[in-house]
Amino acid sequence: MAQVAERAERYMGGGVLRKEDPELVSGQARFIDDMTLPGMQWVGIVRSPFAHARINSVDTSRAKEMPGVVAAFSGADMADEWADGLPCAWPVTEDIKLPKHWPIAKDKARFAGDPVAVVVAETRAQAADAIEAVDVDYEPLDVVFDMEKALEKDSPLVHDEFDSNDSYTWTLTTGEDIDQIFSDAAVVVSERYYHPRLIPNAIEPRGVVVQPNQAQGEYTLYSATQIPHILKVTLALTLGMNEGKLRVIAPAVGGGFGSKLNVYAEEAICVALARRLGLPLKWIEERSEAYLATIHGRDVIQHMEVAATEEGRMLGVRAKLFANMGAYLQLVGPGIPILGAFLYHGPYDVKAYSFECTGVFTNKTPTDAYRGAGRPEATYAVERITDALARKVGKDPTEIRRLNFIPPFNEATPVASGLSFDSGNYEATLDKAIDLVDYEGLRKEQQDRRNSGDPTQLGIGLSTYIEMCGLAPSQVLSALRYVAGGWDAATIRCHATGKVTVVTGTSPHGQGHATSWSQIVADELGVDFDDVEVLHGDTAIAPLGMDTYGSRSVSVGGTALHLAAQKIIAKAKTIAAHELEVSEDDLTYEAGTFSVKGAPDKAKTIPEIAFSAWTAHNLPAGTEPGLEETSVFDPPNFTFPAGAHICVVEIDTETGMTHIRKYVAVDDCGNVINPMIVDGQIHGGIAQGIAEALYEEAVYDENAVLMTSSMANYRVPSAAELPSFVTDRTVTPSTTNPLGVKGIGEAGTIAAPAAVMNAVIDALLPLGISHMDMPATPEHVWEAVQSARGRSVSGTGTETTAAGSGLGSAETPGGEA
Amino acid sequence: MTRISLTVNNMKHEAEVEPRQLLVYFLREQVGLTGTNVGCDTSTCGSCTVMLDGKAVKSCTVLAVQADGAEITTIEGLATDGEMHPLQKAFHNTHALQCGYCTPGMIMASLDLIQSNGELTEEAIRSGLEGNLCRCTGYQNIVKAIQEAASEMRPTVSA
Numbered sequence: 001m002a003q004v005a006e007r008a009e010r011y012m013g014g015g016v017l018r019k020e021d022p023e024l025v026s027g028q029a030r031f032i033d034d035m036t037l038p039g040m041q042w043v044g045i046v047r048s049p050f051a052h053a054r055i056n057s058v059d060t061s062r063a064k065e066m067p068g069v070v071a072a073f074s075g076a077d078m079a080d081e082w083a084d085g086l087p088c089a090w091p092v093t094e095d096i097k098l099p100k101h102w103p104i105a106k107d108k109a110r111f112a113g114d115p116v117a118v119v120v121a122e123t124r125a126q127a128a129d130a131i132e133a134v135d136v137d138y139e140p141l142d143v144v145f146d147m148e149k150a151l152e153k154d155s156p157l158v159h160d161e162f163d164s165n166d167s168y169t170w171t172l173t174t175g176e177d178i179d180q181i182f183s184d185a186a187v188v189v190s191e192r193y194y195h196p197r198l199i200p201n202a203i204e205p206r207g208v209v210v211q212p213n214q215a216q217g218e219y220t221l222y223s224a225t226q227i228p229h230i231l232k233v234t235l236a237l238t239l240g241m242n243e244g245k246l247r248v249i250a251p252a253v254g255g256g257f258g259s260k261l262n263v264y265a266e267e268a269i270c271v272a273l274a275r276r277l278g279l280p281l282k283w284i285e286e287r288s289e290a291y292l293a294t295i296h297g298r299d300v301i302q303h304m305e306v307a308a309t310e311e312g313r314m315l316g317v318r319a320k321l322f323a324n325m326g327a328y329l330q331l332v333g334p335g336i337p338i339l340g341a342f343l344y345h346g347p348y349d350v351k352a353y354s355f356e357c358t359g360v361f362t363n364k365t366p367t368d369a370y371r372g373a374g375r376p377e378a379t380y381a382v383e384r385i386t387d388a389l390a391r392k393v394g395k396d397p398t399e400i401r402r403l404n405f406i407p408p409f410n411e412a413t414p415v416a417s418g419l420s421f422d423s424g425n426y427e428a429t430l431d432k433a434i435d436l437v438d439y440e441g442l443r444k445e446q447q448d449r450r451n452s453g454d455p456t457q458l459g460i461g462l463s464t465y466i467e468m469c470g471l472a473p474s475q476v477l478s479a480l481r482y483v484a485g486g487w488d489a490a491t492i493r494c495h496a497t498g499k500v501t502v503v504t505g506t507s508p509h510g511q512g513h514a515t516s517w518s519q520i521v522a523d524e525l526g527v528d529f530d531d532v533e534v535l536h537g538d539t540a541i542a543p544l545g546m547d548t549y550g551s552r553s554v555s556v557g558g559t560a561l562h563l564a565a566q567k568i569i570a571k572a573k574t575i576a577a578h579e580l581e582v583s584e585d586d587l588t589y590e591a592g593t594f595s596v597k598g599a600p601d602k603a604k605t606i607p608e609i610a611f612s613a614w615t616a617h618n619l620p621a622g623t624e625p626g627l628e629e630t631s632v633f634d635p636p637n638f639t640f641p642a643g644a645h646i647c648v649v650e651i652d653t654e655t656g657m658t659h660i661r662k663y664v665a666v667d668d669c670g671n672v673i674n675p676m677i678v679d680g681q682i683h684g685g686i687a688q689g690i691a692e693a694l695y696e697e698a699v700y701d702e703n704a705v706l707m708t709s710s711m712a713n714y715r716v717p718s719a720a721e722l723p724s725f726v727t728d729r730t731v732t733p734s735t736t737n738p739l740g741v742k743g744i745g746e747a748g749t750i751a752a753p754a755a756v757m758n759a760v761i762d763a764l765l766p767l768g769i770s771h772m773d774m775p776a777t778p779e780h781v782w783e784a785v786q787s788a789r790g791r792s793v794s795g796t797g798t799e800t801t802a803a804g805s806g807l808g809s810a811e812t813p814g815g816e817a
Numbered sequence: 818m819t820r821i822s823l824t825v826n827n828m829k830h831e832a833e834v835e836p837r838q839l840l841v842y843f844l845r846e847q848v849g850l851t852g853t854n855v856g857c858d859t860s861t862c863g864s865c866t867v868m869l870d871g872k873a874v875k876s877c878t879v880l881a882v883q884a885d886g887a888e889i890t891t892i893e894g895l896a897t898d899g900e901m902h903p904l905q906k907a908f909h910n911t912h913a914l915q916c917g918y919c920t921p922g923m924i925m926a927s928l929d930l931i932q933s934n935g936e937l938t939e940e941a942i943r944s945g946l947e948g949n950l951c952r953c954t955g956y957q958n959i960v961k962a963i964q965e966a967a968s969e970m971r972p973t974v975s976a
Binding site for chain 1: 835837842845846850851852853854855856857858859861862864891892893895896901905908909910912914915916917918919920921924939942943944946947948949950951952953954955956957958959960
C-alpha cells in the first residue's frame with residue numbers, strides 16, 4: 001500500500017493562478033493554424049458525399065490544371081505510401097473483425113466524409129477550389145446506419161471481406177450464478193437506453209503542419225493532438241518510417257475531449273505527401289469537415305437489468321450493449337465500451353455481475369473516445385435503473401442508494417465486477433449533496449406542485465457515480481488486449497542557476513498541467529512556483545510519455561513527477577552530506593533544505609546543491625555530475641473517483657421546456673493539487689453532460705448522411721442555456737499512488753447525464769412517464785407528454801436513425817405501472 | 818484584387834485583397850495577427866470576434882473589403898504598455914479559460930457587453946454571450962470574469 005507523501009505544502013492544495021494564461025489571454029499562444037513555414041503548401045481532402053459507394057474512377061486532371069495546384073492524388077495513387085493501415089490499438093477480442101483502414105479509400109467509401117483523394121495547392125483557397133475539381137465516379141451502394149438492422153442477416157455489409165457487421169462481442173461474468181440470481185430474485189427491473197451519437201466539438205478544429213527534410217528522411221509533424229507520443233509510434237508503422245526520424249509536436253491545442261486522442265488519416269496523408277513531394281505542408285480542418293471526419297462519441301444501446309430483494313437490495317446486474325463503431329475501428333474505438341465494462345454496478349454492492357458488448361459496423365463516422373468514454377454510458381445505465389428500482393420497491397432515490405452503497409473503505413477492496421476500488425466513501429458525498437440542495441424542501445415543493453396540478457413540474461435527479469481512471473496498469477491493459485502500456489514519465493532538471501525544468505510525458509490541452517506540475521515540484525524541492533518551467537508535447541524534448549486522456553495525467557504523470565522529485569532529493573542528500581561533512585543519516589530534509597540535526601545553521605538548499613552538481617568540483621566518489629532525474633511510473637491499479645450530483649429541473653409540461661433550476665456537484669477525486677482547476681474541470685464536464693442530456697444529438701438521414709452538419713444545427717449549448725453549478729467535495733485519498741490523487745477531467749460528463757435525466761423523469765412521473773431517452777429536448781418532452789395524455793403527435797418531430805430513441809415514448813418498462 | 822486601407826490596433830494598414838477574402842483571414846494571414854481564431858464555418862462559435870468601429874463583430878462574417886476605412890481592435894491590441902486589460906486580468910484571476918482557444922473572441926464579445934452599458938446580472942451576461950461558444954469552462958467563470966472586469970471598468974455600475 002502506497003503511503004501518502006508528507007511534504008510542506010506551500011502551493012499544493014492552494015488557489016494558484018494558472019501560468020498558462022498570459023499567452024492565451026493576449027493572443028500570443030501558437031495554435032496549429034498560427035504556424036506558417038517558408039514554401040508551405042496547403043493540403044485539401046476530397047471526401048465522399050455518399051455514406052457507401054463504390055469508387056469507379058478518380059480523375060484529378062482537371063484539378064491539376066487549376067491555378068496554384070501543385071499535385072493531386074487518388075487513393076490508388078497514394079497506395080504505395082502505406083506500410084499498414086491506420087492503427088487500431090485496442091482489438092478487444094481475439095476474433096475481432098478488424099478491417100484495413102487505409103488513409104485514403106481506394107475501392108469503396110464507407111461513410112460520408114471518407115477521404116477519396118487529396119490536392120496540394122499554394123493557398124488555402126486554391127486547395128478548397130481544387131477539391132471541387134476532382135472528378136470521382138461513385139456508384140452508390142445500400143447503406144446501413146441502424147445497429148439492430150446492421151445485425152440482421154440480409155443487411156448490407158460495411159466490409160465485404162466479413163460475413164456480418166458485428167465486429168466483436170466482449171463479455172465479462174463474475175460472482176455468483178447470474179441466471180440463478182435473476183430467476184430467484186423477488187424484483188427484477190429491465191430497461192433499454194439509447195445514448196445519442198455526439199460530436200465532440202473542441203472549439204479548435206484539427207490541423208496538421210509537416211516540415212520535411214527529404215534528404216535525411218526526417219520529418220517534423222505538428223498536429224493539434226492529445227497524443228504526440230502515441231502518434232509517433234503508430235505513424236511510423238503506418239508510413240513504414242524509422243521512428244527515430246519522426247518528431248511529433250503538439251503546439252497549443254484548443255481542447256480535445258477525446259477527439260484529438262486518435263491517429264487520423266490526415267496526419268498520415270500529410271507526412272506521406274511531404275515525403276513524396278519534399279514540401280512543407282499544412283492542412284486545417286473546417287468545422288463542417290470536422291463533423292464528418294473527426295470521431296464521434298457514444299451511439300450505444302443498452303439493455304440494463306437489475307435483480308433485487310423486495311426491499312430493493314441489489315443482488316445482481318446484467319448489462320448488454322450494442323456499440324456503434326461506425327465504418328472503421330479507430331485507435332481505441334472498440335475499447336471504449338470496455339472502459340465502462342467494470343462499472344455497471346456503480347458504487348453499489350452486488351453478488352453477481354454480467355456484461356456483454358457487441359461492436360457493430362455501420363456507414364457512419366467512426367466512434368471513439370469522447371469525454372468520459374464508456375463511463376458516462378455505464379453511470380447512466382446504473383443510475384437510471386437504480387431510480388427505476390426505487391420506484392418499483394417504493395423507496396426514495398436517496399434511500400435506495402444508501403441501502404446499496406459499498407460501505408466506506410480506505411484500502412483497495414475487491415468489488416463484484418472483478419476490479420479493486422482504491423478507496424471510497426460514497427454516502428459522505430451523498431450526504432453533502434443532499435444538504436447543499438435542500439432535498440427535503442424540494443421534495444415538499446414537488447409534492448405541492450403535483451397536488452395542485454401545476455403545469456410546471458419539479459424534478460429532482462440523483463447521480464451517485466463512480467468512475468475508473470488513471471489509465472492504467474500496463475499488465476491490466478495487456479489482459480484487456482490493449483496494445484500499449486499505461487505508464488507515464490517525468491524528468492526534473494535542476495539548473496545551475498537554481499531554476500528547474502520539468503519535462504512531462506503528459507500532453508495538456510487546457511488542463512493546466514504546467515501550473516499543477518509546478519505546484520508539485522515547487523513544494524517538493526522548495527523552489528518558487530515561478531522558477532519551475534514545464535515542457536511537454538514535443539517528442540524530441542519529452543521522449544517518454546503516454547499523453548493525456550482518461551483523467552490519467554495527475555495520477556500517472558503527476559506521480560511520475562513526484563517520484564522523480566524523490567530521486568532528486570535522494571541524490572541531493574548524498575551531495576549535501578558530503579559537502580556538510582556529515583553522514584546522510586544526520587540530515588533532515590524540509591521544503592528544499594537539508595539541515596544537520598542539532599545544527600540547523602549548517603544547511604544546503606536544492607539550488608545550492610544543483611550548482612555544486614553542475615561544477616562537479618567536489619562530488620562524493622561515484623556520484624555523477626548534474627542534478628537531473630527521470631522516473632517512469634506504471635500504476636499498480638486504476639483510481640476510482642466518485643461523487644454525488646443532484647440536478648433540479650422545472651419542466652413546463654405545456655411546452656416541453658426543461659429549465660435547470662439548481663445543479664449541485666459533490667465530487668471526490670482524492671487529494672486536490674489545485675482546487676480552482678478541479679472546479680473548472682467539473683464545471684466544463686457538467687456542461688458537456690447537460691448538453692448530452694438536453695441538447696446534443698448527431699442526426700442522420702435515411703442515406704446515412706449527417707443532417708446536423710454544422711454548429712448552426714448541432715446544438716452546443718451557450719452560456720444562455722446553462723446554469724451556474726454549486727460545487728463541493730469530499731476527500732478520500734487514493735491508495736493507488738503516493739499523491740493520493742484520483743483524477744477529475746471527466747467526472748462532470750460522467751455524472752451529469754444521469755442526474756439530468758433522472759430529474760426529467762422525476763418531473764414527468766405524475767403524467768405516467770417513466771422512460772425517456774436523451775436528449776430531452778422540448779420537442780421530445782412535449783411529444784411524450786402529449787402521448788401520455790393520449791393525444792396524437794403524428795406529423796411532428798424529427799426522425800432519428802436510432803431505433804427506439806424515445807420520441808414520444810412513454811414506456812412503462814420493468815412492469816412498472 | 819481590391820485595395821483597402823484600415824487601422825488595426827492603432828496601426829494603419831494598406832493592402833490588396835481578394836474580394837472573397839474574409840476579414841479574419843486578412844487579419845491572421847496578411848496582417849499577421851494570429852490571436853483571433855477560427856472555430857466554425859457558420860458564424861456560430863464567435864472565436865473570431867473582433868471590435869470593428871467599437872462594435873463586436875464576427876470577423877468570419879465580414880469581408881476584408883467591407884472593413885475598408887474601419888478601425889479594428891483585436892486581442893493583441895487590448896493591453897496598454899504591457900499592462901493587461903481589466904478583462905484579460907479578470908479572465909486570468911477567475912480561471913475563465915482552459916484551452917484558451919475561444920478566449921480572444923470571448924474577451925472581445927465581453928468588451929462589447931461591458932461597453933454597451935447594459936445591466937450585468939448573471940442572466941444578462943449569459944444571454945449577451947450566446948454568440949460565443951466555449952467547450953471547456955461551462956461558462957461559470959466567464960460570467961464571474963465579466964462581473965469582475967466590469968467592476969473595474971465601470972465602477973459605478975454594480976454587477
